[in-house]
Amino acid sequence: MSDENNVIGQVHEQDMIRVTDVTKNYSLGSGEVEVLHGINMSVKKGEFVSIMGQSGSGKTTLMNLIGMLDSPTDGSISINGTEITGRSQKELVQMRRKTAGFIFQQFHLIPSLTAYENVALPLVFAGEKDEGAVAKAMEKVGLHHRMHHRPSEMSGGEQQRVAIARAVVMQPQILLADEPTGALDAVTGAKIMSLLKSLAGEMTVIMVTHNRELADHSDRIIELQDGYVKISI
């Protein structure tokens, strides 16, 4: 496999993310199933990339690999020039704290904690004090007045904005959003979309979506099909 097949990153020095010949196998009972069959792609610093593809095409799997939640079976991934494959769990945790912020379709806030506490959690895990970072993140998503509400007291859109605040509070280099608007209505989804767009530039944003219209707002669309990169516009 080479870049000739999947022509993506041309200006290598600026590559924030480089995925080279990545395969991912899952062991399934008796045998193994290969979900990703040699992915090559790269994303530039500050770029806003959408990943599209049918259900089961491996989008979430790829996101988890880039976000260091999972390790590839083969191939390599480097972030900002640093190889992340073949590292220990401990190193991955530390890199993940600084590097990747996650947003999920189902928001995944901790229900027993307030918005403020949810957003502060990454700081706590990283052993950092909150010196205004939480307030700043909440301001970024326009929810600084809802700091002490619990998720159950907020609308879906608001919860997703809290989740975005939590994802950016550590000022990560990459924001990984897996179907961030999937559980929201069109209007709210569009608002979240423009929020993500406003964050791009400041950080690299990769968003999985099934919505072509939303994807068109991004700088580039990568389409996966059955574990391959089909097109990259």
Added chain:
Amino acid sequence: MHLHSFVLKDLFRRKTKLMVAVLGVVVAAAAIVAVITTFSVAEESFHEATNKFGANVVVRPAIESIPLVDGYSTMGSLYAGNNYIDESDIQKIYTIRDNASLSVVAPRLYGIAELEGSSVVVMGIDPEQERNLKPWWMVRGHWLTDEDTEVPEALLGSDIAVPLGLTEGSMISLSRENISIDVRVAGVIESTGDNEDGYVILPLATSQYLLSQEGKVSSLEVRALCNACPVEEMSQQIEGVLPGIEARAMSQIVQNEMAIVDHTRSSAMAVSIITLLVSTLTVASTMLASINEKMKEIGIMRAIGASDIQIVSMLFFEGALIGAVGGFIGFFVGTLASFIAAPMLVSETPDPMWNILLPVVGVCIFTGMLASLVPAKRALGIDPAEVLRSV
């Protein structure tokens, strides 16, 4: 903000879950506290009762002695010849290694004197020591005084006083050979069914004068202070410091009864420990149940930067906290239970045993952490990628 303050917030916002887990610990802790409290008060009252068995160690000259009364050989024997213990040697008993356990050392001098034309047994005593030894004696009148009285005083056994119609204040005359003394009756001991019913009891010095045994005593009755003193060993120690005497431990009965109490207590303790194990399982299963609902949260926490150590530490902290709260509440519930149970079971009202509060809470904290082991192991097996995908 600290990691553990999140656990606190999380716990207190899920009150039902917290209560179920805590309740398991409360039950176990309460059972243990109730057993310990009830049995310690039972033991205390038992020891008060067993004091009636008399001295724990009887010290006598190491010679053949003629029992005064068949059967009750412990209460007094008549010694032939000049075989006595020097009164000045008594202090040596306090030099034994276990001297801290000595509570009463009561000297006795026995002899025969004439009262109203018939022979009676005279027993000389140290009033203060003897009173500690025989707290159950019911004296009509007053106890012998320590100070020298102008006219010597005597306590009479009921078998002597009643036939002669003697009561407090009566004057009697005791004689032996060519010695004769007038004595005022201080009081009459109500019948105990024991040897003293037939005794004339005098202060030691008065009896020594009457019996011409100045500075001598026939025997010593020694009571150990503690409940489970090594009386056999103490007997040997006493023989070591007082050559030519024989010290006999009289604790067999007490020890047998103690063995019964001990046995009952260990059975109750076993029940409590089983309760504790069950509560560990309760807490573990509560936590395990909550980990199922928490799997997702642990996955999220991993995704946003929690390390394995942090996840495990949160779980252990949660377990320890449940244990601490449960142990603390359990202590009071158990104490309350023993307040209700002890009067019915052992006719005694216990005091709260504050000294076991910390150990009980400690054991419960340990239990809670033990219960966190399973969930912690489970949590470590959680693949965040998989968890987040499936929800």
